[in-house]
Amino acid sequence: MHTSTTSTAALEPWSIEQLQQATQGYWLNDRKPAGQIKRILTDSRDAEAGDAFLALKGERFDAHDFIAQVAAQGCEIAIVSRPVDADICQLVVEDTRLALGQLGAYRRQQNPQLKVIALTGSSGKTTTKEMLGSILSRLAPTLVTRGNLNNDLGVPVMLLELRPEHQYAVMELGASHQGEIDYTSKMVQPHVAGIINIGTAHLGEFGGRDGICRAKSEIYAHISETSITPAADDFAEVIRAAVRTEKSLSFGAGGEVYASDVVLEAQSSSFTLNTAQGSKTVQLPFAGEHNVENATAAAAFALAIGIGLDDIVAGLEQAVGAKGRLNFIPYKDYLFIDDTYNANPGSMRAAAEVLAQQQGIRVMVTGDIGELGSSAAIEHYKLGRDLVSVKGINFVVAVGEFAPAAQEGARSTQYGKKMQAFLNQEQALPFLIDLIETHHPQPMSFLFKGSRFTHMETLMAALMEKL
Template sequence: MHTSTTSTAALVPWTAEQLQQATQGHWYQGKAPIAAIKRILTDSRHAEKGDAFLALHGERFDAHDFVAQVAAQGCEVAIVSHPVDVDICQLVVADTRLALGHLGAYRRAQNTQLKVIALTGSSGKTTTKEMLGSILSRLAPTLITRGNLNNDLGVPMMLLELRAEHQYAVMELGASHQGEIDYTSNLVQPHVAGIINIGTAHLGEFGGREGICRAKSEIYAHITPSGTSIIPAADDFAERIAQAVQSKQVLSFGENGDVFASAIELQPQASKFSLNTPQGIRTVNLPFAGEHNVQNATAAAAFALALGITLEDIVQGLAQAQGAKGRLNFIQQDKHLFIDDTYNANPTSMRAAAEVLAQQQGIKVLVMGDIGELGTSAAQQHYMLGRDLVAQDINFVVAVGEFAPAAQEGARSTQYGKKMQAFLNQQQALPFLIDLIATHQPQSMSFLFKGSRYTHMETLMADLMETL
């Protein structure tokens, strides 16, 4: 991973005046801290002397209840939406959630040297973000969204980590409701922003792909006047997306786009292709498997080109890129290959993972957990997945979870129905997987584990590996 995201360099301290100015709050009873504040935290467990604790109010919790606790830990400043009966400097604001956004936006505005990329999409945004991180952090200190800090709380938290030496920031923006990306892209004020694709993730919240497209397209609203919009030329919503663009400069990627891949060679654990751009054509050796990752790389190249990065630097950065944990990580154990793709899943990425597995050696087994956030279409989506996955050049599909029976029904609607086994939980699936290895001795096997984050498919993978 990129060392630049976890630098030990000190954060820029805040003065009491800056906190007040950023949040438009007031110091309760006029009692403001004299010393500078080194960092703003929302996690009470880590708040200490020199910090300001920002008390969020959620549906199931109210962090105002923890102000006494942080005061006992030595923390002397709290940002609250109402005064608390604790002897601590309190900055009272209208809404602490919005105050967090104001603080992030303030920090962003202070870093005038910064070039910012913002990206969103239904699948591939984390991998594209890592590829961009690899390209840019070779050139200068770069802030890159960590984990899934991509919502209305995570984005400002990332902005609070900006330091004077950062030259670039790659911000991943997620959408779980209409208006969220409008809010976060306004905070980050990107120079380059765009959508990677419109898939089927979060179908439940948006009531269909049109709703997803509308929500993601909000990313184009806050690009700086001289900035560039990135659009996915091959996406079936490309025309709708192009209508949302407001910047003069536009760069498209994918088939029939300004930046596209040709002469693609897919290898079991890597790929090679020609990167075609307005600046010329170069060969890219990409240490990622799968056609979908070639597309992610062309997206990353388009974002980087829009920032003025040279083609040579892009090619070198892509060649050195590393996947995030749980994103198609290849683990060889004895003669068997385990592919850890457990970080998350949606219908599009599950199909892409099956294509990668089909490229591997030996007996090929896809172990799939449930996919969440599909709303009322969940059973139907799993049915279609089951139907499509067994048609791939793989030997077994083991479905685990509440929707495994729906996936199995889909598989049985084809001539490949016998490839699919369905289990309601991991405890039931494990003995079958152990038996599968035993019955195929001495052949080598390739397993790929994938599911939505809440299914914790990495646990099943680890349990199976321990039995070898």
């Protein structure tokens, strides 16, 4: 388990008293380190003199096994849930996983100057977070969740990077089980927080969308100022019922912050952003209607912490997408759209609409969607049916264990011939090469997308190499 805490800027040091106070631990044999602690980390590879190494234990790993190694690297402190035979100062705590949370919460409390936004949702979290980061970091130093450090381990790891100069923090909170967002949002103590949408990601863990809604709604229990809600979501009423703050702000169609005059271009969009502060035109460097929705969500969060409309528009217009999130890559005579970062049924359909806007022969290459539990086959069936029905998409190439289910769905429509199914990338690659040779010299646009574990970027890179 490697969760990197490395950051280029110097972190605020910890005293041994703070470490003990935050975790309620005790020093083994009363042996304490001298001097301050430079940083707390969970990745044994990075541990060095001045660090405290926190040994996490998971189902398939136990970082207590690496303590002798970090001691050899010059690290003088280990935070452990059981004493280890190694020449190192050991702070013994009840549970290192909870201690990490306590340290993150302590660091958060030490930064009262901070204005904190927390957001969750089934899809669009990362893009909305990047948009907010773009709005706020123009104005003052801002801590933004990196990558997918959004769970019960990732959130405290991010909080450990807080420094006194930070004025804003944008924290993305994910949920893979009930209670997780309650735990992380309590730690983060947001001024403004809310749900972007309720989709079908993690359907397996929660036994349905009602369960997902309950899990995400835990965010509303720990907000000090304003709750943000999606006006147009299927679960809008249930979400509104979870709000506990006096102040709330809704976004999307029928909400207080909404888009009108939407124009979708192949690789960008423009719209009028309507708010209580007035209306302004936004030239958004993101394609797709779902990204217009993400932008209105970002605007609502920013308005709620007091950011002016002009600053919001400037930030949205300068925003850059995260790697693997609808990145447009012109390569030779072709356009490749890298949307391989992750996938759920909703984001897969949104990506198809973006591809349909592109030029030439349009080919969607999909990997399996994970975490759908017992509904995986039916969800892939419905997805196959819907993707081939998108006007403007010429071919859908499904890859993975559930590709045959997607193909069955495609065949239930009049567009069944658009879909080809392959069990792995090695089988799919020759077909894609053949497609290019058949249609040469026509322009072609390819979109690659799948859940993280499918590594669809590998197939995309292999195809680009053959051109």
